[in-house]
Amino acid sequence: MKNVLVTGGAGYIGSHTVLALVDYGYNPIIVDNFSNASPKVIDRLEKLANRPIKCYSIDCCDKKALEQVFVENEIFGVIHFAGYKAVGESVQKPLMYYQNNLISLLNVVEVMHEHNCLNLIFSSSATVYGAPKSVPIYEDFPLHVTNPYGRTKLMIEEILTDYVKANPEFKVALLRYFNPIGAHESGLIGEDPNGIPNNLMPYITQVCIGKLDHVRVFGNDYPTKDGTGVRDYVHVMDLAVGHSLTLKKMENCSENLLIYNLGTGKGSSVLDVIHEMEKAVGHSIKYEIVARRAGDIAECYANCDKAYQELGFKAKYNLFDMCKSSWNFQQKNPNGIK
Ligand code: UD1
Numbered sequence: 001m002k003n004v005l006v007t008g009g010a011g012y013i014g015s016h017t018v019l020a021l022v023d024y025g026y027n028p029i030i031v032d033n034f035s036n037a038s039p040k041v042i043d044r045l046e047k048l049a050n051r052p053i054k055c056y057s058i059d060c061c062d063k064k065a066l067e068q069v070f071v072e073n074e075i076f077g078v079i080h081f082a083g084y085k086a087v088g089e090s091v092q093k094p095l096m097y098y099q100n101n102l103i104s105l106l107n108v109v110e111v112m113h114e115h116n117c118l119n120l121i122f123s124s125s126a127t128v129y130g131a132p133k134s135v136p137i138y139e140d141f142p143l144h145v146t147n148p149y150g151r152t153k154l155m156i157e158e159i160l161t162d163y164v165k166a167n168p169e170f171k172v173a174l175l176r177y178f179n180p181i182g183a184h185e186s187g188l189i190g191e192d193p194n195g196i197p198n199n200l201m202p203y204i205t206q207v208c209i210g211k212l213d214h215v216r217v218f219g220n221d222y223p224t225k226d227g228t229g230v231r232d233y234v235h236v237m238d239l240a241v242g243h244s245l246t247l248k249k250m251e252n253c254s255e256n257l258l259i260y261n262l263g264t265g266k267g268s269s270v271l272d273v274i275h276e277m278e279k280a281v282g283h284s285i286k287y288e289i290v291a292r293r294a295g296d297i298a299e300c301y302a303n304c305d306k307a308y309q310e311l312g313f314k315a316k317y318n319l320f321d322m323c324k325s326s327w328n329f330q331q332k333n334p335n336g337i338k
Contacts, residue, residue, distance in 0.1 A: 001027040008081030010037035012191045020240035022049045033059040038337040044188040060104035070115040077119030090149035101152035121173045136303035164256045171256045178232035178263030182322035183329035190329030192336040205330035219292035228270035232263035232301035235317035245311040263302030264315040280323040
């Protein structure tokens with residue numbers, strides 16, 4: 001079995017990807033500093049995978065510690081999720097974002113280089129498209145970012161693009177995620193934000209569980225079907241499978257820079273999500289229309305043909321499945337994974 005190092009493997013997308021890797025016959029090894037995830041996630045992953053999962057509690061900014069992982073294990077590839085991800089916080093603390101997200105990536109690539117590990121998947125985001133000229137968004141659309149978080153994603157894409165030019169034997173896949181929501185069907189792992197959630201789905205589930213009073217809908221005057229923002233919500237388990245398919249592709253292809261949108265190709269409005277969630281929980285959800293959130297765009301959804309044609313990636317879960325599984329996780333973990 002090939003060892004795949006998953007940085008940020010205890011986090012939301014990372015933990016689900018660990019399970020998908022096991023399903024596809026890889027041996028995931030987790031690196032996480034647990035700054036934004038609970039160590040309990042590892043026990044739960046072992047239970048779900050029905051086998052031990054090696055985990056190193058280290059920070060990717062600590063290059064020596066990272067090197068030790070490569071000394072102790074032969075690593076076939078790395079999936080790099082570890083990083084700060086809150087847009088608002090990045091505007092307040094830009095240096096913290098550049099320091100953490102860029103240094104950890106540089107360490108990962110340098111250590112891979114030293115140990116002749118040649119396959120890297122980077123966890124990028126649709127945020128690199130900024131306000132797109134049109135929708136759906138194709139991979140070759142112009143890139144433009146509006147905040148330090150997004151800029152770290154774009155800078156890392158550029159760094160890796162330069163790196164593969166200089167090192168053609170090294171393969172990189174840039175996966176641009178749209179809006180991941182949902183949770184593993186067991187309800188044992190899911191999105192577990194600290195404090196009041198910034199993103200729509202965890203905010204809605206916390207309203208449903210009674211921790212927050214009502215959903216604030218950020219604007220209903222966008223040029224969309226019902227005036228609220230439209231996004232491409234994709235089930236985190238579909239996204240997780242997308243990583244395994246990408247690794248399989250990297251094992252057999254000659255190209256050394258792969259770029260894919262991972263979404264469903266379908267746009268849903270904020271009100272669509274609230275109404276679908278009402279079906280999943282079986283009662284109405286209180287919401288209020290408030291002002292637009294600074295920096296938000298009207299519509300963002302993917303064209304996913306490239307990922308389908310080249311990886312065989314196709315999202316199998318719909319919005320109702322996503323809502324149901326998010327709700328299941330919230331109900332089973334009313335206070336998160338503690
Ligand atoms: C956000 C980030 C994006 C990041 C992604 C990661 C911003 C501007 N963008 O995407 O860079 O990659 O998260 O998950 O923060 N909404 C409400 N009420 C809420 C929360 C959200 O109406 O309480 C609306 C938003 O206006 C938007 C939609 O719901 O139309 C989705 O918002 P969110 O879940 O925060 O994701 P994005 O903003 O698309």
